[in-house]
Amino acid sequence: MAIIFAVSGDLVAASFFAFTGIFFDFFDGFAARALNAQSQVGLELDSLADVVTSGVVPGIVMLQLLSESFTGHTMDIANVTSDLGWNNSIVGYLPFIGLLITVASAYRLAKFNVDTRQTSSFIGLPTPANTLLILSFPLILTFQNITSIEDVILNHWFLIGITLLSCVLLNAEIPLFAFKFKTWGFKENAIKYIFLIVAIALIALLKFIAIPIILLLYISISLVVKPKS
DSSP, X not given: OHHHHHHHTOHHHHHHHHHHHHHHHHHHHHHHHHTTOOOHHHHHHHHXXXXXXXXXXXXXXXXXXXXXXXXXXXXXXXXXXXXXXXXXXXXXXXXXXXXXXHHHHHHHHHHHHXXXXXXXXXXXXXXXXXXXXXXXXXXHHHHOOOHHHHHHHTOHHHHHHHHXXXXXXXXXOOEEEOOOOSSOOTTTTHHHHHHHHHHHHHHHHHGGGHHHHHHHHHHHHHHHHOOOO
């Protein structure tokens, strides 16, 4: 459903359904263990769902944002041949750079499945975190009318830069802490609890603008703490 809305240019609805997918992705492991329903099929389905929710969707959303930055409107993907008629040069195809996020996300997820080092932490930016970053942009544009920020987000060089940076961070050899709780004690999970409290406070104060700040904070804390795999 997120893909259908993203293709049609309704990026807010696409974000809502992608957020819903990420929410269930976080809790599906708990549900499987509680119901004693773990299986290899479930593991494969989980990865496939991640490619869709945290790979295809943010790629299409970035494509649409880039299209809007170049033309002032989202791309009519259902009639893409005529929609590209606005510019017959290579520039007309630049929005498709956004789909690099889909490729980089799929590669990152494939590596995760075979990387035995990522048992208690991540190496490289998790795809859901990157998806939250990309989807925060249309939400900021829609619900927080701040002209200076809108000018930055709809600058095609900014969007191209974010796309390339996402592809690098997704597959970089950077250790990042994971929100996997072996116990619920504060002492063992102090960094996670403090981060969650700060994140909630930032969202309450800044709304969707908080999401890029939280992601930057997440990477910065991980670089300082250097979690072990």
